[in-house]
Amino acid sequence: MIRLDHITKTFSGQGSEVHAVRDVTLHIAPGEIFGIIGYSGAGKSTLVRCINLLERPTSGTVTVDGVELTALSERELRARRKKIAMIFQQFNLLMQRTCLDNVCFPLEIAGVKREDARRRALELLELVELADKAKAYPVQLSGGQKQRVAIARALASDPKVLLCDEATSALDPQSTRAILRLIQKINRETGITVVIITHEMAVVEEICQRVAILDSGSMVETGRVEDIFSNPQTDAGRRLVYPDGAEALTTELDAERVVRLAFNGGSAYEPLVASLAIDCGVKVNILGADTRNIDGKAFGTMLLGLPQDPAEAARALTYLKGQANVTVEEVRDYHG
Amino acid sequence: MDKFITQFKDIFANPKYLHEFLGGIWETTYSTVVATTVAFLLGLILAVLLVVGDKDGVRPLPSPVMRVLNVVINILRSVPFLILMLFVLPLSKLILGTRIGTVAAIPPLIVAAAPFIARLVETSLRETDRGVIEAAQAMGCSPFQIVWKVMLPECRPALISSFTTAFITILGYGAMAGAIGGGGLGKTAINYGYNKYNMAVMLVATVLIVILVQIAQSIGTHLAQRSDKRLR
Secondary structure (H helix, E strand, C coil): CEEEEEEEEEEECCCCEEEEEEEEEEEECCCCEEEEECCCCCCHHHHHHHHCCCCCCCEEEEEECCEEHHHCCHHHHHHHHCCEEEEECCCCCCCCCCHHHHHHHHHHHCCCCHHHHHHHHHHHHHHCCCHHHCCCCHHHCCHHHHHHHHHHHHHCCCCCEEEEECCCCCCCHHHHHHHHHHHHHHHHHHCCEEEEEECCHHHHHHHCCEEEEEECCEEEEEEEHHHHHHCCCCHHHHHHHCCCCHHHHHHHCCCCCEEEEEEEEECCCHHHHHHHHHHHCCCCEEEEEEEEEECCEEEEEEEEECCCCHHHHHHHHHHHHCCCCEEEEEECCCCC | CHHHHHHHHHHHHCHHHHHHHHHHHHHHHHHHHHHHHHHHHHHHHHHHHHHHCCCCCCCCCCHHHHHHHHHHHHHHHHCCHHHHHHHHHHHHHHHHCCCCCCHHHHHHHHHHHHHHHHHHHHHHHHCCCHHHHHHHHHCCCCHHHHHHHHHHHHCHHHHHHHHHHHHHHHHHHHHHHHHHCCCCHHHHHHHHHHCCCCHHHHHHHHHHHHHHHHHHHHHHHHHHHHHCCCCC
16 A cells, blocks of 8 residues: 655755655555654654655655655645545644534545535544534644544545554543544544554554554664564664663662563463462562563563572573463673 | 913814814725725735745745845835835826825825735744644645635634734824825824914824724724634
8 A cells, every 4th residue: 555665865954964764665555554663853754754745755756555656746646645644743623613624624625515525524523423522613622532533634535544643642541542442443444554653652552563663764673563562673672662671670680590581472471470489389579571461462571580599490490481472581691 | 281272172162173083084094994905915915925935835936036025025114104105106196196185195005014014914824833734735735725725714813913903004104194195184183283283183183093093903803812713
């Protein structure tokens, strides 16, 4: 559905150049929910703006739904943009229009008759559960409600792609979850391709199937969300997956043997520690854990402090190594 | 002081004065409304060109065009009004056949006010939320649609305020025009007051102008607030 080939975007100011995006190649399949994650300044907003050419890449080609956008005239591009919807962190609603008229806006642009536009807009407001706010103005709505109006507006032109630029970053956790669920529901019902730009790993793990990690404008890692979560390959990936730094915890430990367990999608982690105590009679310390549940499976890492007694420690290690879906690794440079 | 009181009483006793003041109010109101409306339309068009044609605008124009536009606006703005009026009066003669009277003052008022309004409106339009414009672009809006359906409606309250400010400025210019043949309350103050050493007439004419300004400002502020959907 979306093909980015060797996209580079360089901003040149007086004498200095900023390489916002460096040679990114990315293919996003139809109907997929794809995450692009990175810290602020990583170039993700610029990259998503390259998809609908709000930013024209310095080099590279953008193809959406089989049409190479970078080769189109302004007029043809405008026609194509009607099928690529976008929602924003700051919602960007028209403040002087009612919610209903905001949703009507893209239909007006497309020349749809007024009554037809209003009928369609009302359906969409019902879809986002805001039909009762049709006559309200954006200023009267909460952040989550504004974003839902923005989603209804984005869907008005029956787009094939929905670009979300930090769409939940200005929202509280509850509204964030509600918005993500709404996006997921729309994706399932309409098969719309969704691209989600975020700096929050939680957003990606909540709804994305695949993810790309952007660091200083380069795409350093890409793959299925489970794979990236269980085993990030790059520094940028590890920093995003373990923002509090499971590694950092080791520096606070006394001199005992420490192992790091990586959960690759088995059952949840607590029973493991309990069964270790019951089956082997070994008590371990949980020194730190950064784990997540994705679809009921455990991902993440845990640091265990093994008993001082070498025999007990060895028994525990053997037991742990025997577990499915758990990678065990001894941490040697834990004191510092 | 006694003379002033006598003059003051005379204003109310003599129907000639009443007639003069009522006529002045009408002429001032009428010429200000006409001049402001036309000047505002011209200024609005100039402002849209300035904002849209900017190198970061939604439809950048060639930079020489923008430079000429800016220089012309700046020159017109920096010439003192009375001098500009003397330059433009031949235009009134050409269009209206006269360079004296209320109507003759309208073209100079328009020429003087349009560049000022252009700057005023330019400032408002530049404050349109960048994000909203970006959203409109992402939806496939043409530059014209962005101006017509996004920038102008989103700026409506600021435009009403600008119109009010323009109205009041032109009212002031119109009073000055009274000194060189224009009509209205300015003429009354100069011809019947200043030239005839009648302080009372000058004072009353001035008070009437102040009242007109107050009324215009109140109506403008009220309309601007009522139209702003961000305030509720």
